Amino acid sequence: MRKLVTGGALALLVVPVAAQVMTTTNAQQGLSCAGTRYGSDLNCSAGEFTVEPVFSAEPGTPPFCVAGEEFLFRVDIGLSGSNADRYDVGFFVGESGNDPRVSDASQSCSVATFPTSPLPWFDKSPANAANSCGDYTQRGDDDVRVDKIRVLCQGDAATGALQVPFVLTYNQNEQASCAVPSDVQPGSKSKCNSGVSLVSGDVKVFSGAHVDVTKQTEPDGEGQAFTYTASGPAGSKVIVRRADGSYTDTIASADSTATFTLSDGETARVFITALPTAQRLVISEQLETGWDSTALINCSDQRGDPVVTVDEANRSITADLDENNSAAACTITNRKLPQVTVTKTSLGDGGSFTFSGSNGLSDQIITTPSAGASVSGSAQYLAAFGVATNLVEVPQEGWRLESVNCSGLGAGGNATADLATQTVTLDTAAVSEPGAEIGCTFTNVRQRNLTVTKQLTAISPWPDGDSGLFVMSANGTAGTEGGNGASASELVDVGASATFSESAGSGTDLANYSATYSCNTTPATSGSGTSGALTMPNTDVDCTFTNTRRSATLTLRKTWQDGASGDTATVSSSGFNNTASTGAVVSTGNNSVDGTPVTVYAGESGTIVESFSVGDPGLYSLAIDCSGGSLSGSTLTVLPGDTSILCTATNSRMLPSLSLLKWVATLWDPVNGSVNPKSIPGAVSQYTLRLSNSGDGSTDSGSLVLDDALPEHVDLYVGDLGVAGSGPVGFRDGTPASGLSWVYSALDSETDHVEFSQDGIDWSYVPVPDADGFDPSVRHIRLKPAGRMNGQSGGSDTWVEFTFRVRVR
Incomplete structure (x- = not known):
């Protein structure tokens, strides 16, 4: 509300007036x-009015208009001071910053006329419809x-x-015709008031340049708010x-810095005052x-050709803006880093497990409270995209990594597990x-130690025929060959079926031993034989195989049949x-004597002599x-x-x-000769x-004498x-050999094996051959081969042949 103030020479009278309703025109x-x-x-030299314009943007209008673009606003004009009625009032605003007083047909203005009421507005000629x-x-x-009002920003x-x-x-003076803003015009060059005003009313506006910033996330739709300065x-x-x-x-409170946030899909416009x-x-x-x-930052020019540079590594945009190059638009794309979550599943027991990794992954310890439990660690962001990443579980004694399974990998990505090194490698595609x-589950199985030990019953000295060496095996893992105390050890999954066994070492036959086993489980696992099985408890287990060499008693017996006294x-x-013996046994014809029994061991071999x-x-x-044993020839082998x-010998x-067989063959006669x-x-x-x-027996040595009396009608x-x-005399030994031998020295020899006699009593006669080699005086011949004549062999008789010749008288 405004007040009209008048004054006189002596006093100042203040007269309140009724509240005014602001006159509005477009x-x-x-x-x-x-x-x-x-x-x-126009020169506006008259200046009859006092004009107080207050230009202001409409409520809600941005504090900046875009330099070089059109802008709508309003003006509140305080108008007073005319000493006379004035007609057909018009208000002109240069739309492109031009001075409305200037006569320039290329320029335009926003123009307003005023209403005819209420006062102080009126219509001098209401009857003149044209005005x-x-x-x-x-x-x-x-x-x-x-x-x-429209102006260029x-x-x-x-x-x-x-x-x-x-x-x-x-x-x-009143114009003849003035109905609309396009009709109004000044009455003379001087009849006007002019000026330049700032838009500094209730809603102040500056000319501004700007950069539109749009946020894009990968993946799309992420709710992360990003802060910008x-x-x-x-x-x-x-x-x-x-x-x-x-x-x-607001314009009033703004300075050279502003902070704001953007989420995916949102756009903010960053204004700065636009200057030449x-x-x-x-x-x-x-x-x-x-x-x-x-x-990833992509920018484009929106008005003019501003210089815009981007620093993607440091996530910044630098724009050089002026009133002619006043607008740019940039999209900033942020990529969310892959996350990796490690889950630990422990079978057979609970435990604490340590993990490390590459590509920004921090060490972490995951503890499972009990057997079969699965516990996940904190999700961790990787440091970079597309960098092959290792996840490593620190090996822990008594645990076996059974499997690693990963999900949520990038398209075409693979997770390669190396159970031996307890490492899984996510390739570049997997983390791109x-x-x-990404979730990787490491499943570990609790293991306990199974030890298998040999206990061998001592024998001193150790019998031949079996080395007493064994190979122990714990769930398929063989130990080093050895005797008493030999062992094998292996880690076995808790809850799994485990086997334990023994096998023969070099020179050992398991059949030569009795075998029992015992394991310190609860209840105890025991039995006989060379192998067993158990379900592995959540504690170490010791199994012992006890082996005893099998044995027998050996008794020797000496028996005489028809023995010479x-x-x-x-x-x-x-x-x-151990050596067995009957001792010296004397024959009484038919008698037997047993020796003292001794212990012999399975696998031993010895000779009975x-x-x-x-x-x-x-x-x-x-x-x-x-009897009760295995004899081959004179060799006895003790069987299990x-x-x-x-x-018995x-x-x-x-x-x-x-x-004795004798036969004669004619060799020659005086008539036929040899035919x-x-x-x-x-x-x-x-x-x-x-x-x-x-017979099976042989003759006594030198005991054989053969006498043959010659027929009367022959000469020897x-x-x-x-x-x-x-x-x-001819001598021929048969096959098999008889064991006899024959020696001839001379007709008068007393030591060779043939003798001659004239009467069969006196064997001292020395033959005298006639001209043909015959001696008619010899009537008997005696053959005395040396040695002992062997008995038959293999069903074949032994034999010898003696030949001599005679002449028929």
Whole structure:
């Protein structure tokens, strides 16, 4: 509300008036300006009005208009001071910063006329329908609002404050026609008031340049809010229109820095005062946890050709903006780093597990409370995209990594697990997808130690035939071959079926041993045999195999059958750990004697032998038989199943069975010669004596004597039957060999093996051969071969043949 004040010489009278309603009118845009309408520039020298314009933007109007663009605002005009009525009042505003007083048809103005009421507005000629432009009473005082004024956004060169050139025109006389804003014009060059005003009313507006910042996230739709700081040079004003349409500051409170936030899909407009010379606007993004430190920034010019540079590594935009190059738009794309969550599943027990990793992963310890539990660690962001990443579980004694399974990998990515090193490698593709939520589950199985030990029952000295070496095995893992104390050890999954066993080492036959086992489980696991199984408890287990060498008793027996009285022999063993013997056993014809039993062990082999101290063993057959044992020839092998072995050595006296066969063959006669000779006087015949032994026994040495009486009608040939000196008797040994030998020295020898007699009593006769080698005086011949004639062998008789010749008288 305004007040009219009048004064006199003596007193000042203040008269209150009724509250006024502000008069409002609308401007019409794009019309010609006042000077153009008048036809020449105006000088506004009359200056009859006091014009107090207050230009203001409409409520909610941005504090900055865009430099170089059109802008709508309003003006509240305080109008007073005219000394006379003035007609057809018009208000002109240069739309492009042009002075409305200037006559320039290329320029335009927003033009308003005023209403005809209420006072001080009136219509001088209401009857003149052609003139409806408002007139103003003398000494009127009013506030009037003009809306819809359009100007080009152009700020003050020093501050960027929006400048608006205006002119108020009026006429001393009423125009014939003035109905609309396009009709109004000044009555003369002087009838006007002009000026330049800032938009500094209730809603102040500066000319501004700007950068539109749009936020994009990968993956799309992430709710992360990103914080930005926008900075201009000292003295500038920086204001941000947030994504929700609100502003960070007003013109009055703004300074050179503003802070704002953006989430995915939102856009903010960052204003800075627009001047003729460029000002540098820097927009920087704060790095948020879990996001790649490098942003992808794409910018484009929106008005003019501003210089815009981006620093993606540091997430900043630098724009040099002025009133001609005043707008740019940038999209900042942030990529969310992949996250990795490690889950630990422990089977068989609970425990604490330590993990480390590369690519920014921090060490962490995950503890599972009990068997079968799964516990996840904290999700961790990787430091960078596309960098192969290792996850490593620190090996822990007593645990086995059974598997690693990863999910949430980037397209085409793979997770390669190396269970031996307890490492899983996520390849570059696996960690290249923004926002990937990768989960890797490490499953460990509790293991306990299974130890298998050999306990071997001692024997001293250790018997031959078996080395006593064993190989112990714990769940398939063999230990080193050894005797007593040999062992094997292996870690076994808790709850798994575990096997334990023993096998024969070098030179060992398990059949030679009894075997039992015992394991310290609860309850105890025990049994017999060389293998067993158990379910592995959550504690270490010791299993012991106890092996005892199997054994038997060995008794030797000496038996005589038809033994010569006084013959003495001893039966004994050799090659066994313990030696058995019958001692010297004297024959009484048919008798037996047992020795003292001794212990022999499975796998041992020894020889059963007999030795004569009195008598000729050649006169006996020896038969050795072992009951309860395995005998091959004279070698006894103790088998695992043997318990009591009796070996009997039987000597049976062997007797020869002799037979003598004689035959004669005619070799020559005086008539036929050697062709079908006949036994006629003068014929020569050959006698053959064959001595055979079909018995098992042999003769006594030197005991054989063969006497043969010659027939009366023959004479004995006493010359050599063979080579010179071979003598009158031929000797041939059979097969098998008889064991006899033959020696001839001379007809008069007393030591060779043939004798001659004339009467069969006196054997001292020395033959005298006639001219043909025959001696008619020899009537008997005696053959005395040397040695002992062997018994039959393998069913074949032994034999010898003697030959000599005679002549038929």
